[in-house]
Amino acid sequence: MLLNIKELAAKEHAVPITGQVDLSSTLNGRKDVLTFGPLQLNLRASHVGGVVEVDGTMDLELEQSCSRCLGPAKQSLHIPFRELFTQQPDTIDGDESEDMHLVTEDKVDLLPYVVENVLVELPYVPLCKSDCPGLCPTCGHDRNEGECGCKEDNIDPRLAGLADFFKQ
Template sequence: MKELTQRGSTQNFNKELALNLAFEGRPDILDHSPIHVDLHARYEAGAVEVKGTLTVDLELSCSRCLTSFKQTIELPFRELFTQKPVEAEDGNPDELPEDIHLVTEDKIDLEPYVVENVVMGLPYIPLCEEACKGLCPECGENLNLGSCGCKIEKLDPRLAGLADFFKE
């Protein structure tokens, strides 16, 4: 950080990070590539701005039909760092705006910020395609491959009592 403030130049980070921490506890992620980090840091107006893109190739399990599919995710990355407190909008010098991180060291470890951005950018409910039909609730057949022939009545559970009334 000190080098950027003295030179006023841009520093580039272009590397692959094998971060398994970002994918822990996600049974829908079957496989993943290392995260490709392409970031640029520059000093401007009392803070270091780090921005760029994070790219990762994933093999996911569809939440509806359970088939595996591949997806490449590109995530924008932007973080601001400063070594001295910046006055907040309300005039309180002790509080930093939420988007600026106060650091005490000359070097910044970007790995936790990369992990946070990747975790927040992962699909919450991965789908092989937007119009995925899922599985038949009776026989478990993948409905994207064709109809299974099961007769499925769609009945509102709130009206189930009335259905018995009309059977008589």
Template sequence: MFINLRQAISSEAPVEIHQALDVSRVVEGRKDIIAISPLQADLRGEAPGEGVVQVKGTLKTELDMTCSRCLKPLKRDIQAEFAESFKQGEHPEVDTQAQEEDEDLHYVPGEKVDLVPYVEETLLLNLPFAAVCQESCKGLCPHCGADLNEQECGCNKDVIDPRLAALGDFFKK
């Protein structure tokens, strides 16, 4: 998915990009994500002036996941706002204050910009850290593995500090 900076600057109308991307390799290492649908990118490139091209739009996808507490399957719709600014040329060496102001501006050496790495970064930042099927999910019993949302298991839930465990035997006598 590329945008031509020169074309976007010279065009009076915004450059529209509507494309579906396979982003399955982005979530490859995540054990809680079973599958991800193709990411639908609806982007619009405009040139406000000074040789800068602003690319804005929305990214949408659907995740098949497992609940991080009870391991039940669930679906999550991800919708993220995308906004990046690009300028053709080398990054100027200027004072630190000007660098802080241009922190969100990406300088590119050529006329074309590959938007895929920026889209993937935005997707990664908007993925859920630990998805749950519902906020009140009780999860699984750490001793017997029973789903605590469906039934109480009857396991002993007393947590005893191992340093003081010997004192428990003292009171049994």
């Protein structure tokens, strides 16, 4: 996914960048991702005042393990994307200086920036549903399938002596 800065500067309008990216080399082997589809790109690149702005959205369908019940958790990620590039160091100033990438070549490979944005947006604690009850801490039964019948006495052992005090 190379973006030619000189060609983009010659154009008066934004250039669309669409298509699919295969993330197999990035996501294969990760224990937190079970399955995934291709990454759908819907980006546009524009050149204004010596700065190239690439913005838009990326969509990814993936399946992870639920962090509570270990079942499959399907995710639809809608990832915003915005990166700024320049070849002129004097344009880097102000509030956007931290977001600006200084490039020395005429072509910029967007793939590392796309992959970085995807990895940052992966859910840290994926859930199969927002109210997933998880696994029973005693027997390991999946509480999504029903109650297991285990007695839950959540008494802090440091305060267990107080329970005897109230029995009297």
